[in-house]
Amino acid sequence: MNNEELFEGIDDTQSITQKYFGLSLTKFLMLVFLVFATGIYIGILLYGTNSLEVFLGLQDYEEYLQSEIQRLRTENAELQKEYFELKEISAK
Structure with missing residues (x-):
């Protein structure tokens, strides 16, 4: 058995995402889109x-309350x- 026979058994047809993440390119892109969409949604909520x-x-209500406090103090x-x-008048 020579080296060429050993390398023939290795599957070189896997994409980069299948090698590193175990997902097909389509599933990987869908996952990336889902993560970005979720992040944007949470950002909009917050x-x-x-x-x-x-x-x-x-802030407007705080300004109103501050002016109301001043008016009531006066x-x-x-x-x-x-x-x-x-x-004093009644004491006399």
């Missing part, structure tokens, strides 16, 4: 327009001033 809209809405100071003035 960082897409809906998340951006919610984030911007929360109103509270005025009411306390009026209360103490009335209390």
Whole structure:
């Protein structure tokens, strides 16, 4: 048995994907497409327009609450001033 007979038994017709991944080229390409599509889908869920809209809405709501806090503090100071003035008048 010589070397040529040994090499004839080896199957050289396998594609690169069959050698390294055990998949045909079609199945490998479908798997790569599926992985990319899933990654894009998850990216859109996490960082897409809906998340951006919610984030911007929360920023607007925070600004509204900050202005409401300031308004209520001012109103509270005025009411306390009026209360103490009335209390001082009634004490006399």
